[in-house]
Amino acid sequence: MEKRLxxxxxxAGIVGELAGRMRVYAPMQAEDxxxxxxxxxxxxxxxxxxxxxxxxxxxxxxxxxxxxRFTRTGKGMVRSDEQQAAGDKQEQSLLFxxxxxxxxxxxxxDMLFDQEKYKDPYYIDKRAKTTVVAMACVHPPYTTCFCxxxxxxxxxxxxxxxxxxxxxxxxxxxxxxPKGEALLxxxxxxxxxEAEAKQKEALAAKAAAEIASRIPAxxxxxxxxxxxxxxxxxxxxxxxxxxxxxxYLCPTCHCFDISDEVKGSAGTRIRNWDSCMFPLFTKETSxxxxxxxxxxxxxxRVMHKFRYYPDNFQAIACVxxxxxxxxxxxxxxxxxxxxxxxxx
Amino acid sequence: xxxPYIPAPVELIKVVTEVDTKDIKTFRFAFQNKExxxxxxxxxxxxxxxxLFGKGESPIGIASSPTQPGYLEFTVQRAGVVTQALHDLEVxxxxxxxxxxxxxxPIDYLAGKNIVIVGGGFAFxxxxxxxxxxxxxxxxxxxxxxxxxxxARNPGLLIYKDELETWGKRDDINxxxxxxxxxxxWKGREGFVPTVCKEVAPSSENAVTVICGPPIxxxxxxxxxxxxxxxxxNIITSLEMRMKCGIGKCGRCNVGEKYVCKDGPVFSxxxxxxxxxxx
Numbered sequence: 001m002e003k004r005l006x007x008x009x010x011x012a013g014i015v016g017e018l019a020g021r022m023r024v025y026a027p028m029q030a031e032d033x034x035x036x037x038x039x040x041x042x043x044x045x046x047x048x049x050x051x052x053x054x055x056x057x058x059x060x061x062x063x064x065x066x067x068x069r070f071t072r073t074g075k076g077m078v079r080s081d082e083q084q085a086a087g088d089k090q091e092q093s094l095l096f097x098x099x100x101x102x103x104x105x106x107x108x109x110d111m112l113f114d115q116e117k118y119k120d121p122y123y124i125d126k127r128a129k130t131t132v133v134a135m136a137c138v139h140p141p142y143t144t145c146f147c148x149x150x151x152x153x154x155x156x157x158x159x160x161x162x163x164x165x166x167x168x169x170x171x172x173x174x175x176x177x178p179k180g181e182a183l184l185x186x187x188x189x190x191x192x193x194e195a196e197a198k199q200k201e202a203l204a205a206k207a208a209a210e211i212a213s214r215i216p217a218x219x220x221x222x223x224x225x226x227x228x229x230x231x232x233x234x235x236x237x238x239x240x241x242x243x244x245x246x247x248y249l250c251p252t253c254h255c256f257d258i259s260d261e262v263k264g265s266a267g268t269r270i271r272n273w274d275s276c277m278f279p280l281f282t283k284e285t286s287x288x289x290x291x292x293x294x295x296x297x298x299x300x301r302v303m304h305k306f307r308y309y310p311d312n313f314q315a316i317a318c319v320x321x322x323x324x325x326x327x328x329x330x331x332x333x334x335x336x337x338x339x340x341x342x343x344x
Numbered sequence: 345x346x347x348p349y350i351p352a353p354v355e356l357i358k359v360v361t362e363v364d365t366k367d368i369k370t371f372r373f374a375f376q377n378k379e380x381x382x383x384x385x386x387x388x389x390x391x392x393x394x395x396l397f398g399k400g401e402s403p404i405g406i407a408s409s410p411t412q413p414g415y416l417e418f419t420v421q422r423a424g425v426v427t428q429a430l431h432d433l434e435v436x437x438x439x440x441x442x443x444x445x446x447x448x449x450p451i452d453y454l455a456g457k458n459i460v461i462v463g464g465g466f467a468f469x470x471x472x473x474x475x476x477x478x479x480x481x482x483x484x485x486x487x488x489x490x491x492x493x494x495x496a497r498n499p500g501l502l503i504y505k506d507e508l509e510t511w512g513k514r515d516d517i518n519x520x521x522x523x524x525x526x527x528x529x530w531k532g533r534e535g536f537v538p539t540v541c542k543e544v545a546p547s548s549e550n551a552v553t554v555i556c557g558p559p560i561x562x563x564x565x566x567x568x569x570x571x572x573x574x575x576x577x578n579i580i581t582s583l584e585m586r587m588k589c590g591i592g593k594c595g596r597c598n599v600g601e602k603y604v605c606k607d608g609p610v611f612s613x614x615x616x617x618x619x620x621x622x623x
Binding site for chain 1: 345346347348349350351353355396397398399400401423424427433436437438439440584585586588589591592593594595596597598599600601606620621622623
């Protein structure tokens, strides 16, 4: 693995210059929030920020995405994008300024979208053409951060191609994958050695220790295995408004709907993010709904993240970013839910 | 990379109205491209997404058998947006089929055993596929005795009437067709499926039962088979859930950690016992 030192004041300029060569998504101030958006050539991204309001999953798994197009013929609607592989062609992209929790969400989404039998070409294409530059949280930004409880840590490199760690005077840049190494010359910098590695190690230990919020996320798996039917679920959901904000902000939530849109004689089959919090999510044409109330929906959300995903992929489907905790309008806190389950 | 979301183009070549109420029809499709037909290798019990551009997709069990090459059949009740549009189609129309999806009836496990097929109402479609598969001359010797118990609410709601008649004339199927209540023209058996199962009393010796029907029928039929000595491993059924992608990604059809679309829809009762009861 190649390691470089990049001068602090140079970083934003390097990324801005890259924006002239490829599509660059980077954190930018948007009124009182920090959001990812496409950088104009030469524009400088934020390098000093807490975390973005939205998770960056949108760039690999868009909120709305065209799967295929079709057109009307005398015999019915037929596909009109035969020549194209499918959907919209992806260009080479750089996703800059991703926090380690969010970068790790890509490693978790890979498990689902890039399985042996059924591969999702839309996700895989974007993933292959997107270089992820992560920025370690030398000082974890929020009191709601709990990445260390779910298998991550604030200086983790999982899911990233390049990891930047702020060493004070300079960034230590670790080029982790061939995709990352392809940008070595663009990032430049000077070679980093043993001293910087040690410095990073010390910072990493300190950063992990700074995460004060700890939950028994791994410990609840055997409890969830035996507590599908439990009075605990009877009250948990009662204040939930079923707004779905938690699932939309979640870096690992991946449920989607597929629907067709027609305008005149042409149309598009699109997929949109969906949410297990919505009543219609599982409602069948007959009217039967296997998850008839918010109780079953909340149970599904918890079970999916802390029991089913571990069953299927040996990983918890939560990265501890805390977005759902911060954004829930009725203060439902997944950390408290998990902690309460551990007591069952 | 193969794109599992893209349906293969098919042409509707035949439509049969199955029931008096006219809301259940069997649609026969032929692939427009030979390579799509070759790639569509399926077994009884699997399903496919019927894809009508502009309307959407509907996951439907395959009613034809792979021993009947050249076409695919699906028996569909008119119920929602997609199935309504499908029912409005005329022969010659083109649309899409995406699949085959899901697991199948466990053919290798069924081989060498006596098979008891129990079907209720229009949930008989993939059972019909299985029957036609087993009685195909190349396959018949692989299976033991075949007993079929099939019921509907009234004679007008029985599907595959011509086939029932043909099967009834064969001496290598024990066919028992019943209706809850007959009409003036009905000369066959009357009685609910569970009662008929009790009367027919198929032996559990080296036997597997494959059951598909409305929940109420299944609820009352299971005890009959327990009494006959069938183990939970040898009672096999198929689940339905709302689906979109059909390939275990979109997240809505799971029962516990299993996705009905890709790990199912076929489960033994022993397997279902291990899952959460959320279907």
